[in-house]
Amino acid sequence: MEKHALRILSMLVLTVTLTASAVYANLGGTIRVNIPFDYSVGGKTLPAGVYAVNPTTTQGVLRIRRRDGGAAALITTREARAQRQPGQTKLVFHQYGNQYFLAQIWTAGESSGRELWKSREELDLIKNAAKNLAQNGIGPEVVCVVAE
16 A cells, blocks of 8 residues: 555656656746836736746746846746747737737747736737727737847
């Protein structure tokens, strides 16, 4: 009975370790980036500054933390696929006027990245942007910030 419990525990530890490794491999470890504007992520607004993006031990969850420790958020992501491997590690934001939303995270040379779920606030802006696009030909912009 003890051998069986030990075997199950060993398999659980191995599974968690492999999952964490896969997330780290997908993200390429810690990403450091200087974001020059305030932005929303996970329903939270974070100020401009230098940030570190790290995977957590929970699959698909990333930690984004300002280097001075003043702001942080945990974000849930899903896998995204690129048609071409990006040449630079970058964060992709959706811009609606003066509001920015973190949308994707890409690591140089990797064909898969991480995509964030849209917040309720961004979904409302998308709805309004669709009206502006129909009336004025103006829609949201995509802004990329290259990592250090």
